[in-house]
Amino acid sequence: MRRNPAVPLPSHPAEDAAAAPKTQRSDWATIAKLLPYLWRYRWRVGIALAFMLCAKFANVGVPLLLKSLVDSLAIKPGSVQSMAVVPLGLLLAYGALRLSTSLFTELRELIFAKATEGTARSISLQVFRHLHDLSLRFHLERQTGGMTRDIERGTRAVHSLISYSLYSIVPTLIEVLLVLGLLAIKFDAWFAWITLAALALYISFTITVTEWRTKFRKQLNELDSVAHSKAIDSLLNFETVKYFNNEDFEARRYDESLEKLRRAQLKTQSTLSLLNTGQQLIIASALVLMLWRATEGVVAGRMSLGDLVMVNAFMIQLYIPLNFLGVIYREIKQSLTDLDKMFGLLEREREVADAPDAKVLQVQGAAVRFEHVSFAYDKARPILHDVSFEIPAGKKVAVVGPSGSGKSTLARLLFRFYDIDSGRISIDGQELRSLTQSSLRRAIGIVPQDTVLFNDTVAYNIAYGQPGATQAQVEAAARAAHIHGFIAATPKGYETMVGERGLKLSGGEKQRVAIARTLLKNPPLMIFDEATSALDSSNERAIQAELDAAGQNKTVLVIAHRLSTVVDAHEILVLEAGRIVERGDHEALLARQGVYARMWRLQQSGAAG
CATH class of the missing domain: 3.40.50.300 (P-loop containing nucleotide triphosphate hydrolases)
Incomplete structure (x- = not known):
């Protein structure tokens, strides 16, 4: 491929500087940039939060009903009627609460799905449009693999951030408050204090270790983008690699990136194991203390067997979501980092921008x-x-x-x-x-020196000069460019795929497609x-x-x-x-x-x- 020497070769940074924001904004600043996209779905957010509250109230009601069910079994001998009626009613109520929890959860996700998908779509489309608005200089300097990886991760981050925050963090906090209140009201304050202390220790440990691990995650993502960029760049230049017999050289370059990526992944995994072990130690200690306190209360006669079952059920319900808090917090932090990178693309200033009072060109000749x-x-x-x-x-x-x-x-x-x-x-x-x-x-219409085609059909590439052109117009343009005969002779005719960047066609064939495309546009200049x-x-x-x-x-x-x-x-x-x-x-x-x-x-x- 020829290159105009008037255009300077872009530098080759170790990572995709074009995709990275100049300064790392705070997590709250990133969330603040996301909120306007969610605001258009505010009614759905409100309804989803209402369903979430209903699901949590039903979930907290399950241990309370379980306590009543266990205590109702401790009846006097011979009381057949109460044996037949009370547990049956409690069992039905228990099943209804369990069903309600799942039902309200599914309704919440159903209602909020449109908000999540709509937000991701709006941000992705805005980034796509903005990238097309950026100058040619940006696109000459960018590394396609790394930038597409950042956009992919940013789009996925929207789903993760909304899902984890609305479906995990907020519900867990609500449930913690409800459980702490019930324990403090129904039993002595020690139950609430043990739970609260364990939660505080658990959250502090999780946040501290996860913050420490964040730098390893960032390094892992950067190395992943570099490896992806090298692989994409090598495959796009397949013919050049073959011309110079450099398959082994490209494999070594890629393997060097993969080796750095492997070491970063091992470091990330070892720190994750440390985080999980510490979390389990805190949870196990808190459970032992709570059950010891509840067992002592049952032995002393201050609590019933149902109370012991209820405390255990509360702890299990509370610590199951907390068990994933480290993963959730890490994913939220990573999602914020990925989203920040995508917002960084949106903040790239357009080198060539329309003036505020820009006018439409009036062609007179x-x-x-x-x-x-x-x-x-x-x-x-x-x-x-x-x-x-x-x-x-x-x-x-x-x-x-x-x-x-x-x-x-x-x-x-x-x-x-x-x-x-x-x-x-x-x-x-x-x-x-x-x-x-x-x-x-x-x-303006142009037939460029170096023709690049879309990986689509010949017809699509010619019709790109005038989207919506009829087949007759496309064929007329192809005849004018002296390529109709070649196209008609192929097995699939105008539906023939041209390959990545048009590489399935010869240089002359690509140039004639470009000429046909410009003739079809039919501009005055x-x-x-x-x-x-x-x-x-x-x-x-x-x-x-x-x-x-x-x-x-x-x-x-x-x-x-x-x-x-x-x-x-x-x-x-x-x-x-x-x-x-x-x-x-x-x-x-x-x-x-x-x-x-x-x-x-x-x-x-x-x-x-």
Whole structure:
């Protein structure tokens, strides 16, 4: 694949700096950014919380009913009626409470599912749109594997955060308060104090150890993103790997990342085992103390056998969710970290943004003017120096020159992928920075130097120039680009899949698909950036005639290496080191015996040879 030397190669950071926020915000700040998305579902949240409260009241009622059931069995001999009626009623009530707990829980999840899925969808869509709004510079520097991993984890974090907080943390706190109140009211305060002390110790231990473990989790995620990025990058460049016989080299690079990932996972697992062991020790100690206190009360006659069963049931119900508190807290912390990374993508400033009062481009002929334009991708290495030229409405202007002279940069600036450092670019007198980017790009069509296709059908890729185009329009565009015959000859015709980035097609076939796509768009301003560079001479001449026909009554900018394709241009600009060194039509430039004439003689002698 060719690369325009005018575009600087991105750096290769150890991790995806593009996806990471500049500063780590607090957990509460991340939650605050999530709340507006949930606010639109506030009624569902309220109803879900009501069902959750009902489920918890029913759950707390189960041990109370179990106590009554056990105590009712201690009846006087011969009381057959009470033996038949009381336990049966209590058993039915016990079953109803158990059913109510599950029923209210399922209703809560059913009601709140729309809020959870809707929130995840809204955030994911906003991130997707924002990524498309970011500048070309961001997309040249990003690492696709790491960034997609961050988005995937961020979307999953929305589900986890809402589920764990609403379905685990809040219900557990409510149940703890209810149980503490019942123990303090029905028995002596020691039961409540033991429970409260155990809870405080358990939560403090869990939070302290989990906070300590968070750095290992972050490191694990970063290494996971790096390994994923290397794997994706290697697979995307499959042919290059094969060309240089570097399969073993790529495997070693990937294995180095996997080894670092393995060590990080082992460290994470060992610290998790430490956390779980400490939690179980606290829970077991609290249970022993509570049961010892309850057993002593039964022996002393202060408590019934049903009270002992109730205390045990309360402790089991309370400590089962607490047993997962470490996992829940860790997942919430991890979800907040992942969500923060995705919000960090949303906070990436758009280098090229519409002005608040941006207007829609009003095309009157698509005359283009560059006035004293200077530009640099990197301030230390300017690309364009005081470039001025005009493309009159309905005319064709060509730009030629050696590689790295800044030819393709002109097209990028016209598309407003970047904003110029100084000067002015206008279309029909309307300065680009005063226009909406959408209306500007709608008026421009381009056949790029390096064609990249979607991993979809040929028909989809051609119709991308005009979504909603009919099959007849797609085929007409394909005929104009001289690719219909090739498509029709394939077994699946227009439903043929082109593969990742179009790699199942040859360079010439991809370029003709790109030409068909642009012809279908049919914009008033067209840019051909080495549009026929991948074609053989016969196809180039045929398609050049179609391009000339498509450019009739349109404003055309041609960026060319082969001078034979631009001899009919209204004006030819010769660019060297970012400066226009010659300009004029073909005959005038040849007569000057300058740079253009020298390039022409070299190409003609090369063609003759």
